[in-house]
Amino acid sequence: MSSAAPPSSSRSFFSSLSLWVLLALVGGLAAGAAASEWGLPGGAGTADMISALGALWLNALKMTIVPLVFSLLVTGIASIADAARTGRLAAKAILWFAILISLAVVYAFVANYGLLAVWPVDPEGAAAVRAGAPAPPEGLGPGAPFSEFFKTLAPANPIRAAAEDAILGLVVFAVFFGFAATRLPDRLRLPMVAFFEAVGETMIVIVRWVLTVAPVGVFALAMGVGLTAGVGAAGVLLQYVSVLSLVQIGLILLCYPLVMAFGRMGLARFARGAAPAQVVAFSTQSSLASLPVMVERAVDALGVSRSTAGLVLPLAVAVFRITSPVANIGVVIWCAHVFGIEIPPAAMVAGGLTAILVSIGAVGLPGQVSFFVSIAPICAAMGVPLELLPILLAVEVIPDIFRTIGNVTADLAVTRIVQGDDAAAEADPGI
Template sequence: MTQAPAASSRSFFSSLSLWVLLALVGGLAAGAAASEYGLPGGAGTAEAVAAAGVLWLNALKMTIVPLVFSLLVTGIASIADAARSGRLAAKALMWFAILIVFAVIYGFAATYGLLAIWPVDEAGAAAVRAGAPAPPEGLGPGAPFTEFFKTLAPANPVRAAAEDAILGLVVFAVFFGFAATRLPDRLRLPLVAFFEAVGETMIVIVRWVLMAAPIGVFALAMGVGLTAGVGAAGVLLQYVSILCLSLIGATLLLYPLAMAFGRVGLGRFARAMAPAQVVAFSTQSSLASLPVMVERAVDALSVSRATAGLVLPLAVAVFRITSPIANLGVVIWCAHVFGIEPTPAQMVAAGLTAVLVSIGSVGLPGQVSFFVSIAPICIAMGVPLELLPILLAVEVIPDIFRTVGNVTGDVAVTRIVQGGDARAEADPGI
């Protein structure tokens, strides 16, 4: 009974991904054709199409603040509950934290390195910028580094939300979430349930908005096609390649990590991971890959069933190592397209936001988590959000490598938590 909605949701979003991708291609083609042969109705038609795209984008934006806040509160509550469940859970959470921080550092290094080798084509970037909706005013250089620290604790959280001071809002949500875990159950449980309900309500709204994604993406893509023409396809191909290469590199780095800290041979770990990675590649779902992950961890990596039964579901619930890597990659690529050079303070803010938002976005469908995870990082780094709907249309390709990397990281951490080849007994603290 509980698996049917999840399967239905995956089927819905898989079908939606196809329609959105077709809308992207159709919009770019229609825009390029209109640029070459003229658009019926002229400027009036172009403005109407642009308005439809902006309306759809604004409908997505309106869910960001309540959804991010509620997901962080409930995510922190789940982590705190897991940490209290025993030593194995605490050790797993420690490794999750270490690897997420590593993922942020790697995300910056890999994306900037790849863009240094393969820069964004300036002509294509200019055409895409011209075709995207106009970004809001006031997106200039970030505040000095000393001012950055002052914004970590917002004097007025409501004002921070209204002004898109996303990092201050995220920090407040983290403090709020940890403070809520110290309340007695009679107060904590209803409070967490309230924010869980708020988050689920926002997700319902996002799903409603995403049902119109083919129309919104077509309108936005047509605006890009009117100015960029077929040149936009080359820029998007470079974006997908940069993102996939960085994710593949991160996945490969997990192999020596498992060898060094999990005390397992390279060939053995690779053979153990292959079936789980095939499932992840085909389903793009860590949850759907969970049964085979458990089986391979127990049978091929000598992990005790108690350890696998605790760490792997916990990893699927709160850990997504590729999230900061891919999300930072999207934002950095957008920054290059818009010609923005983030300050050190903005980069630190983006890194912190990527870490914290990754906690709350775990378990959301790819199309929902894409916007919810990346928009706050864009805001923290001072990058406009206007390209995100276009990039959402091609997210289905990087999402494959996101999932493969997540599954690999989950099993690697499980092996590391287990330790040597001996099958450990269940943690008496559980």
């Protein structure tokens, strides 16, 4: 899921952790199903203890959300503002990033709802998975007017908004705070940005500590699901992986006609040029690790000048991740279907705005960290419970591959589009 790669030691840690978490999921579901069939030693007391252990681990993750999201947004906005000041080409690239990621949010709702309409979540499996889960939090109901939504955009008390999980209001405040900070003189702005970088890094350290015991937490949560859902949960999770992957594949395919229309390049040429970078993305699941081959292919195969590739591609890897809102909104919509929650239009707008803004700050985090940090605020904004996220984290390995391929494809597409705007001579009428 990450657009940037952590050091090799961290990549090795998170790769092995993903395997252990997946094994914990399978083991927890199997143990829960077996206990449901043949009984659990200790009865209800043991079940309550397992549930409490899973809830403790989930709460340990939740406690980092507010400071981490706020800090990442402030530092992310500062990096975008710094990039925009470097010149017209960077500003144009950022404009294209904004346009494409906004269109991606629209696509996310259309594609996810459309696919789930054709392939709905199995009612029995959904009922089994949500059995025993906490009731959905109070929020905007299906009949809530848009006036209620607009009231949340400017929190009268940001601290209270944070305490009450009014995530959208907090995110909007963080955006205003970040942009206001960019207007300060360097002697004030730089120490402030450094402070929030330190806060964000501190929260990431805590999240990594919590994720170190993720196999235990996921096992406890999965066993609770297994106790109520039995083996039926496996089918529901398989559908989740399939839906999330298909939606992202659709987004990847949309990049090709986009390059044809705005990048002045034939479909076959772009496909041949992007393929090697997509292979690296598939194998590494890291946009940063794919950056060298992206630059090489952009210059040698896509007709992009080295100066354009050298500016736009690193900037894209740093602040642009088109699959983030698509996949993250998809996770939230799928969870809403499992819990039987109808998301009202106001909550969709809130979730879309939150997805765009949070994607800026979460770029570069390890997948296991960014999965929860990126999706939890969207869940809160759309009134969907968070309790399924740790379970879904365990099966994120496959969707994460398509997240990275989609990011790399979009990065190459927008680089060619920016080049095409500046160099009509590079027009390619070929197929």
